[in-house]
Amino acid sequence: DIRQAFPRALLVLGGEHGTGFPEFSLQQAPLDLVILGEGEEIVVDLLDRVDRGDPWEDIPGVAFRRNEGSVQVNPRRSRIREIDAIPWPAWDLFDIDQYNEVNQPHGASQGKFMPMLATRGCPFSCTFCTSPHMWTTRWVPRNPQSVVDEMEHYHRQYGTTDFQFEDLTAIVRKDWIRDFCDEIVARGLEITFQLPSGTRSEGIDYEVARKLKAAGCHEFAFAPESGDPRVLQAIKKKVHLPTMFESARSALRAGINVGCFFIIGFPEDDYRSVLRTYRAIVRCAWIGFTNVNLNAYSPQPNTESFQELQRQGVIRDLDDDYLMSLFTFQDFGAKKKSYNPRFGDWELSFLVVFGVVLFYSVYFVRKPRRLAQLVAELFGRSSSNKSTKMAKSFLKDAFTLMKNKLKRA
Structure with missing residues (x-):
């Protein structure tokens, strides 16, 4: 279990199924948040805020579980227009x-x-x-x-x-x-x-x-x-x-x-x-x-x-x-x-x-x-x-x- 191995880590899910079922995903797995749609800009914004200790709950394009247990799904972020500006995958890490x-x-x-x-x-x-x-x-x-x-x-x-x-x-x-x-x-x-x-x-x-x-x-x-x-x-x-x-x-x-x-x-x-x-x-x-x-x-x-x-x-x-x-x-x-x-x-x-x-x-x-x-x-x-x-x-x-x-x- 990832949560047991990394109890203090920020667990994030993205992709087709997370985007399709954000509420269900958060209810069924010990996730902190789900990224909806394209994730490159969202995850950079998220990690910058985590590094600074700033709140991230208002980021467009994320869904997360509130303290009382309910799920909040934020409005979607606009599509990335300049996709040529996205860095190539870091395959050197694999x-x-x-x-x-x-x-x-x-x-x-x-x-x-x-x-x-x-x-x-x-x-x-x-x-x-x-x-x-x-x-x-x-x-x-x-x-x-x-x-x-x-x-x-x-x-x-x-x-x-x-x-x-x-x-x-x-x-x-x-x-x-x-x-x-x-x-x-x-x-x-x-x-x-x-x-x-x-x-x-x-x-x-x-x-x-x-x-x-x-x-x-x-x-x-x-x-x-x-x-x-x-x-x-x-x-x-x-x-x-x-x-x-x-x-x-x-x-x-x-x-x-x-x-x-x-x-x-x-x-x-x-x-x-x-x-x-x-x-x-x-x-x-x-x-x-x-x-x-x-x-x-x-x-x-x-x-x-x-x-x-x-x-x-x-x-x-x-x-x-x-x-x-x-x-x-x-x-x-x-x-x-x-x-x-x-x-x-x-x-x-x-x-x-x-x-x-x-x-x-x-x-x-x-x-x-x-x-x-x-x-x-x-x-x-x-x-x-x-x-x-x-x-x-x-x-x-x-x-x-x-x-x-x-x-x-």
């Missing part, structure tokens, strides 16, 4: 080699990797996403030169050769991504980079895809979430599936791997919409998408969808049943928690597994050599695409589970 030794990047394994952010926020308001509450709908890009400066520094300092951009929506403007790619090429940086969290398809045509490939882009993902236009409208997902498929063809033609994200079990889903999602998944596999992330719907903290389920009485308490669903929705083998009146928990679990099996059946039947390539890469450190990386992770987890069971036997 054992970078140890992180790389574990070899679990978000995307495919292409060498010594480093997480990066080139932009902040997302201009869209999907009902299931925490971004509007965490970041607002303001998308802010960094100066492309500053981003490449940071990449070049890590390349020289740590020997980083692969950069995993964890941006919510990195490619919004074509001019920005063109400038970014041109800057990498102009400096002659011999690196790879990936966008494993998903990005927009509207900004990618064949010209942009060629620039991305020339700059070192190895893989990115699109996140259509559903193959049903009715569901897409209900969840406010501004995606045009024909445009996405055309952008994917352009990227694949340029030599970039493309992945896709789908979700089954939205409250608006029914069997017809699931079949349409399956049809989109099959089309992705047939076109040549290299991986699929198919997850069960999970009502994340304080999203529009979560609030609607609370209003309907579907979510009554933040109990263990709800909290565990936040962890198991991405776990391939775990039973899912269904928030859809048409699907039970086990039925939803089956629908997710069936969709994954459907994708990879088409993917490998379409080009059987892909299966041979996957098997050949299973025991090496590098992965040509995220499917291979996911297969390695699955085998590693299965081996660890089996070893632990044998120890207990």
Whole structure:
């Protein structure tokens, strides 16, 4: 227990879940305060006041427990406008080699990797996403030169050769991504980079895809979430599936791997919409998408969808049943928690597994050599695409589970 180990320390929580559930977080954990939204300016202000012995309870963007036990949530602080002025992460305080030794990047394994952010926020308001509450709908890009400066520094300092951009929506403007790619090429940086969290398809045509490939882009993902236009409208997902498929063809033609994200079990889903999602998944596999992330719907903290389920009485308490669903929705083998009146928990679990099996059946039947390539890469450190990386992770987890069971036997 951190509080027992450091009884006089100031315990601070930040991030998506703290921002989504500040009152609940303070009630359930021995925290002193929660930082809401972007934390860089808030935490500096907080620590300056602590050092001076000044009160910090009036800082915008914090929530804390009053002396009598009630929780006070202060108004939010404005978004940081000059994000290029934020110092780079102090990775020198971490054992970078140890992180790389574990070899679990978000995307495919292409060498010594480093997480990066080139932009902040997302201009869209999907009902299931925490971004509007965490970041607002303001998308802010960094100066492309500053981003490449940071990449070049890590390349020289740590020997980083692969950069995993964890941006919510990195490619919004074509001019920005063109400038970014041109800057990498102009400096002659011999690196790879990936966008494993998903990005927009509207900004990618064949010209942009060629620039991305020339700059070192190895893989990115699109996140259509559903193959049903009715569901897409209900969840406010501004995606045009024909445009996405055309952008994917352009990227694949340029030599970039493309992945896709789908979700089954939205409250608006029914069997017809699931079949349409399956049809989109099959089309992705047939076109040549290299991986699929198919997850069960999970009502994340304080999203529009979560609030609607609370209003309907579907979510009554933040109990263990709800909290565990936040962890198991991405776990391939775990039973899912269904928030859809048409699907039970086990039925939803089956629908997710069936969709994954459907994708990879088409993917490998379409080009059987892909299966041979996957098997050949299973025991090496590098992965040509995220499917291979996911297969390695699955085998590693299965081996660890089996070893632990044998120890207990």
